[in-house]
Amino acid sequence: MSSSKTKILVVTLGIVLALVVIFSVYKAVDGDKDQQPSVTPTVAVDATTPTPDGDSGDGDDNGAGDDADGKEEFTGYPVRDTAEVLGTRLSERYKDCFYVGTCMKTEHLNDPNLVALVLEQFNSLTCENEMKPDALLNQMACMAEGEVTVVFPANTIKLLDWAKENGFAMRGHTLVWHSQTPDWFFREGFKSNGAYVDRETMLARMESYIQQVLEYCNTNYPGMFYAWDVANEVFSDNGDTFRDSPWYRIIGEDFVKYAFTYARKYAEEGTKLFYNDFNSYIPAKLNNIYMMAKSLQEEGLIDGIGMQSHLDISYPTAAMYLDAVERFSNAGFEVQITELDITTDANAAGHEKQAQLYNDIFSKLVIRDMATMINVTSVTIWGVNDGRSWRSYGDPLLFDDSLKPKASYYSVLQQEE
Numbered sequence: 001m002s003s004s005k006t007k008i009l010v011v012t013l014g015i016v017l018a019l020v021v022i023f024s025v026y027k028a029v030d031g032d033k034d035q036q037p038s039v040t041p042t043v044a045v046d047a048t049t050p051t052p053d054g055d056s057g058d059g060d061d062n063g064a065g066d067d068a069d070g071k072e073e074f075t076g077y078p079v080r081d082t083a084e085v086l087g088t089r090l091s092e093r094y095k096d097c098f099y100v101g102t103c104m105k106t107e108h109l110n111d112p113n114l115v116a117l118v119l120e121q122f123n124s125l126t127c128e129n130e131m132k133p134d135a136l137l138n139q140m141a142c143m144a145e146g147e148v149t150v151v152f153p154a155n156t157i158k159l160l161d162w163a164k165e166n167g168f169a170m171r172g173h174t175l176v177w178h179s180q181t182p183d184w185f186f187r188e189g190f191k192s193n194g195a196y197v198d199r200e201t202m203l204a205r206m207e208s209y210i211q212q213v214l215e216y217c218n219t220n221y222p223g224m225f226y227a228w229d230v231a232n233e234v235f236s237d238n239g240d241t242f243r244d245s246p247w248y249r250i251i252g253e254d255f256v257k258y259a260f261t262y263a264r265k266y267a268e269e270g271t272k273l274f275y276n277d278f279n280s281y282i283p284a285k286l287n288n289i290y291m292m293a294k295s296l297q298e299e300g301l302i303d304g305i306g307m308q309s310h311l312d313i314s315y316p317t318a319a320m321y322l323d324a325v326e327r328f329s330n331a332g333f334e335v336q337i338t339e340l341d342i343t344t345d346a347n348a349a350g351h352e353k354q355a356q357l358y359n360d361i362f363s364k365l366v367i368r369d370m371a372t373m374i375n376v377t378s379v380t381i382w383g384v385n386d387g388r389s390w391r392s393y394g395d396p397l398l399f400d401d402s403l404k405p406k407a408s409y410y411s412v413l414q415q416e417e
């Protein structure tokens with residue numbers, strides 16, 4: 001071997017030796033971290049016997065430890081195979097706190113794997129579209145009869161019958177809404193090109209519609225509906241004004257009061273009546289919802305606030321969101337989280353952030369429930385798996401396209417009461 005080759009070999013061996021020494025010293029002073037790689041769970045997931053989550057005793061119970069700066073360091077959630085999920089279920093985990101629900105379309109009944117998952121995990125159900133006015137109002141029948149004619153189509157009945165057979169508690173969604181309500185419903189003769197009707201006609205149509213829908217449910221599904229979204233999204237997106245809709249234009253602001261009056265009149269005793277909206281944590285919208293709901297409450301017309309909760313990992317913060325839950329609760333309203341989903345970036349970091357926000361919301365709903373008397377009675381995730389979500393672009397749900405549980409699923413289970 002030439003002397004230059006010998007020199008290179010000696011230098012290389014020296015570098016390798018130095019690296020080995022540095023690594024050994026690092027391991028010696030940092031043994032704890034070596035026990036807990038950042039993606040390893042700090043807790044065994046078991047819905048029935050919650051175990052300590054390795055949190056540092058900071059009282060936040062969010063699955064995060066504190067680092068040297070006192071900042072919370074995310075320690076990750078396990079991702080396990082579906083088979084291992086058996087024995088854990090969301091509805092069981094939160095049975096002493098609130099219903100845990102999902103929404104379904106009738107076509108989802110064709111997927112036996114999805115059906116099995118829904119039966120295993122949830123105890124509350126909402127029809128994603130099948131009970132909206134455009135599903136139940138039949139234009140031909142209305143025109144033929146010359147009056148509001150509700151026809152529950154086979155598609156809707158199939159899903160409701162399945163829910164009944166399987167013992168689900170249902171949220172009724174939704175009676176009075178600007179969207180998915182046919183424009184002809186507001187026009188003379190129920191004709192697509194008719195002139196818009198007057199206030200008295202529209203109030204009569206509203207009452208007839210609500211009466212027919214609720215009486216059909218009372219008769220065919222007694223005791224199944226524990227809540228109804230009576231009015232949906234009455235305020236503008238940011239909430240500073242009433243939304244411009246045919247309901248608002250034809251009847252005026254008090255259309256909401258009439259909707260609740262009719263719903264109270266025809267709903268089964270014990271069914272709770274809700275005002276339901278999104279962005280309800282934005283201050284202007286929160287205030288307007290609060291003021292309107294308070295005046296309905298004084299007349300005994302409303303029971304609760306539905307917070308839809310279409311969130312993103314970047315907004316709002318858990319604190320901002322939970323403050324709104326607390327404000328509605330403290331004003332004497334039952335609160336139901338009616339359409340929870342959290343969009344995120346399609347990468348590992350995004351999914352960890354999503355898991356953290358799901359965890360924050362669920363754990364703190366439970367913790368605040370005990371500490372501040374908040375009154376959350378139902379939490380519905382708006383869909384079963386990412387691929388079927390209306391916001392599928394943002395992977396917003398607890399199960400992935402192939403129905404495998406995500407980190408967010410485990411983060412929701414991973415709570416202590």
Ligand code: G3I
Binds near residue numbers: 128129179180308390
């Ligand atoms: O009606 C047509 C049907 O005739 C056609 O066969 C089918 C083919 O894809 O499309 C049907 O309409 C779709 C409808 O869902 C029923 O599947 C619409 O295109 C689609 O836009 C509609 O989306 C729904 C959306 O409401 C409409 O506003 C979503 O599934 C549903 O998740 C979403 O839910 C709402 C809540 O009710 C209220 N809060 C906001 C949330 C998102 O808008």
